[in-house]
Amino acid sequence: MTSPPPEITVLHVVPDLRRSAGGIAANAPALAEALAAQGIASRFLTRAFDPDAEIAARCLRVAPTQGPNVAQLARAMAGMRAQVKAGARIVLHSHGLWDPLNHAGLRLAADLGLGRIVSPHGMLLPWARAHKRRKKDLAWHLYQRRDLARAELLHVTSQAEAEAVAHHCPVARIAQVPLGIALPPEGAPTRTRSPNGRKRLLFLGRLHRVKNLDTLIRAFAACAPRDWELRIVGPDEDGLTPALSARAAERDAAERITLAGPVWGAAKQPEIAAADALILPSHTENFGTVVAEALAAARPVIATTGSPWAELREAGCGWWVTPDLAGLGGAIAALGATTAPERAAMGARGRALVARDYLWPQVGAQMAALYRQAAALRAEAVRSGHGATALDPERLASLIERAGK
Numbered sequence: 001m002t003s004p005p006p007e008i009t010v011l012h013v014v015p016d017l018r019r020s021a022g023g024i025a026a027n028a029p030a031l032a033e034a035l036a037a038q039g040i041a042s043r044f045l046t047r048a049f050d051p052d053a054e055i056a057a058r059c060l061r062v063a064p065t066q067g068p069n070v071a072q073l074a075r076a077m078a079g080m081r082a083q084v085k086a087g088a089r090i091v092l093h094s095h096g097l098w099d100p101l102n103h104a105g106l107r108l109a110a111d112l113g114l115g116r117i118v119s120p121h122g123m124l125l126p127w128a129r130a131h132k133r134r135k136k137d138l139a140w141h142l143y144q145r146r147d148l149a150r151a152e153l154l155h156v157t158s159q160a161e162a163e164a165v166a167h168h169c170p171v172a173r174i175a176q177v178p179l180g181i182a183l184p185p186e187g188a189p190t191r192t193r194s195p196n197g198r199k200r201l202l203f204l205g206r207l208h209r210v211k212n213l214d215t216l217i218r219a220f221a222a223c224a225p226r227d228w229e230l231r232i233v234g235p236d237e238d239g240l241t242p243a244l245s246a247r248a249a250e251r252d253a254a255e256r257i258t259l260a261g262p263v264w265g266a267a268k269q270p271e272i273a274a275a276d277a278l279i280l281p282s283h284t285e286n287f288g289t290v291v292a293e294a295l296a297a298a299r300p301v302i303a304t305t306g307s308p309w310a311e312l313r314e315a316g317c318g319w320w321v322t323p324d325l326a327g328l329g330g331a332i333a334a335l336g337a338t339t340a341p342e343r344a345a346m347g348a349r350g351r352a353l354v355a356r357d358y359l360w361p362q363v364g365a366q367m368a369a370l371y372r373q374a375a376a377l378r379a380e381a382v383r384s385g386h387g388a389t390a391l392d393p394e395r396l397a398s399l400i401e402r403a404g405k
Contacts, residue, residue, distance in 0.1 A: 006041035032054075094151075115375040125160065126164065173377075183355055207235065219281075292354055317349040
């Protein structure tokens with residue numbers, strides 16, 4: 001029996017879908033699954049993906065050094081044009097800013113008359129916007145400002161991001177939907193205490209300057225009780241490992257601080273299960289999925305005011321503090337003073353918070369509503385004569401190839 005066609009097909013533009021890229025790459029399979037439950041199909045336009053990924057069969061890869069791939073992509077776009085003419089509803093969802101592939105995808109969507117949603121993923125928050133400002137200013141004036149202004153919807157994951165996007169795009173339609181989380185089963189394995197008997201504070205994420213890890217190490221060395229250890233897990237994107245190791249040694253804390261290297265996918269869950277608490281010390285975060293993952297595993301969390309997690313304090317499941325030595329140090333000291341039953345109670349409150357607001361079924365339903373809205377808005381624009389003029393096939397292929405380069 002042939003399955004019915006999807007209500008909407010979403011073409012997600014994500015420049016790098018490899019697990020090592022983190023971010024939306026880590027969430028893409030779960031997002032696609034949640035959308036499928038809503039009758040919405042997903043395809044992915046990208047430069048790179050893991051061949052063994054769940055979504056590999058749904059990826060269209062731009063590889064400018066291999067001409068046949070460019071031609072294949074042009075044919076795929078032509079196929080989408082035929083689907084649109086036949087009545088199919090397709091929406092393009094561009095994840096992130098600045099990358100020419102995102103820009104090209106939005107141009108293609110305009111050519112095909114598709115609805116467009118852009119998720120900045122925190123790239124307009126003040127710290128991120130100021131990082132490498134000159135390059136971003138150039139891209140902003142060349143194409144990024146227009147791309148955002150012409151999209152049917154801009155998707156954000158927090159109130160702080162909504163305010164930052166509204167500052168840059170005052171007339172944009174902004175929709176706030178968080179990222180989703182899968183809730184581990186009750187009674188998931190907890191850690192086996194190490195021979196030294198220490199309790200463990202975990203950082204799980206990229207080793208990048210935005211994560212503020214030098215301040216974390218100094219705060220931990222100064223304020224953590226001697227029966228706590230800090231485990232830093234994640235890929236080193238900025239070559240920070242030598243400097244961080246040196247900082248731990250300088251503060252006489254090298255024996256209690258471990259830089260463990262990267263883990264991917266399902267291997268993250270045992271790291272969270274083996275921890276007594278999680279910390280996210282970042283200067284800025286769009287959402288901070290790892291916070292929700294730790295809460296779902298019933299672990300208390302320390303996060304900074306650079307993240308959107310004020311609910312930690314409000315719900316009594318963690319600390320929400322300034323990303324400086326005083327804020328992080330005070331929270332680490334407070335965590336060190338808690339008892340195991342107190343941490344368990346905080347963890348239970350955090351798990352309840354995630355179950356109420358952040359599970360994939362409800363997030364998938366909210367995202368599906370955004371795609372339906374974007375498709376309707378675009379259809380209305382086309383009916384009213386505001387649709388874009390179609391590009392000829394040669395120019396279309398040229399645009400795709402330039403995006404790859």
